[in-house]
Amino acid sequence: MIRLRYPFTMECGVYQTTYEQDLALHPTPLSAWRGWVLVGLLFLVPVFLPTYYLSILNLVVVFTIAALGLNLLTGVSGQISVGHGAFTGMGAFTVGFLMKHGLSFWLAMPLAGLTAALVGALFGLPSARLKGLYLAIASLAAQVILSFFFLRADWFTGGINSMSVMRPTLFGYSLDSELSYLYLGLTLALLLGVFAQNLLRTRMGRALMAVRDRDLAAEVMGVDLFKTKVMAFALSAFYAGIAGALWAPYVMIISPDQFDFHLSIELLAMIIIGGLGVVMGSVYGAAFMTLLPILVRELSTLLMPIFPSIGGKLLLLRDATFGTAIILFLVFEPEGLARLWRKVKDYYRLWPFSY
């Protein structure tokens, strides 16, 4: 295909004339280049960062993967799940269980993803009959039941005694530094993110969105509702499982209370704050939700000399900002950080003719 335009232009409107252009991953050659530069920076910059920032980035990466999964389910196909914390836990405990029995991490991780996908599909079955609020309640039940299972199934999870998981090794080199683990996480997150972005351009992705927008219309157009919904649950739980599988060896000690209702809510908050149905939104949301408690902590250490009692109220402040952030985003920017970022970009792209 001949590109007549100057390769470094930016689009200032929609000039697509074919479906291929509409479906393209990168609308302009420049955006493709920018993507590659970003990937390069992602892998280059961490080398120069201190360990503390690397540990934050590691968490962001883990939550990004889990949020990506939930976003595929809730944002793209419109099925609400309040049980993703449990699916993440399923992945984490499976990887721990398999590694304890001598399986290599590289085999255990995909298996953990698949186990989570299976459980996700199982608890996605009610979506065949329920939607909206009712489905959300059903997934809440899934969370409660799985939490109970994690706590009781000593043979699988170690129960209340928690479980220790070893860091994986690659070609005899153990990934026990923050940097090496970050590279593992980044690679996985990139692969899964690109997969998600590409999925949205396929038949399957369009089917998911059709189900979200109007299930009846989707069915009339030949989308198999049941299959699509259960697929969405399985895929999304797979992402959550992989996130759990990445998380477990990172923190090295996992216990059932890490994967309770609270985690499910945090994941939901991530995709709401980041942007529903937008792949990059999961990244922004995960980063926001990881940074928020850290910022609260830093801020309260700063204020410590003025209000000495603030140290004991840290948890409380964190919860309060968490709740307030959710409410404020829902009221003022329901489409989340992704939309805010797009607005900023649009402002500069269209400047000075922003109408």
Place this chain on the structure above:
Amino acid sequence: MSDGLGFFLNLSVNGIVVGALYALVALGFVLIYKASGVINLAQGEMVLLGAYIGLMFSTSLKVPFILALVLSIGVSALVGITIERVVLRPFIGEPPISIIMVTLGLSFLIKSVIHLIWGTDLRSFQGVFRSEPITLGPVAISEVFLYSLVAALVLLAVLTAFFKYSILGIAMRATADDEQAALSMGISVKRVLAATWAVAAMVAAVGGIFLGNIAGVNPLLTSYGLKVLPVAILGGLDSIPGAIVGGFIIGILESLTGGYLDPYMTGVKEVVPFVVMILILLVKPYGLFGKEIIERV
């Protein structure tokens, strides 16, 4: 054999009284759903808030219990109106995910505000109810349980009458049925929704005060907010009698599984209601008494 029967009866009675408390909490939940189609996941926090307000009047300000109950119902109504006005108003007609998330955000906010004001220590109402149990044949039941049961039944009667005969109650039902039609009939939907949250907060306060009398007041009370979901689903999300009957059924079920199965599997009684809930959702999503209008896929 009669010992076994006594055990069973004791468990059942215990289940009934716990069920009455569930019913009290579930009522507030059902009210909000009935009038606005919102599932309020902050119900547990509203219960806790009610309990603390009651505690403040009854213990700190030394107001007689009945007066304290009335006063805290009043204050809770104001809190309910404020919550609706400040937080829920922009969400009229928004998709379920936004509403679920906003009530979750609200629950975090309320919980931390409570924490900030009252701390997390276990506090108790002192000397409101006698601690000696009343024995009825083979079963023993403490006074506070009996009064909770009475309170639940009185509220049931009052609320049923309210929805059936009062103008505001009918307006609430109309709003729940069809917001647009209600608007065109001259009903102020905003005012109706504010009233709904006020009533729900009042019911939550009653529930919270009785719960606080039984187990003491501390943030663990909020767990009732999630526990009543199975109750509401079983009874039908939009049915007031359903909330009461569902409360009793879940209460008895929980008590029986606690008595018979817990020795083998600790904590199973916490999960059984949720298992039941999933089954009900699959078989009869509108519950025992709910209106059969929910959209099936």
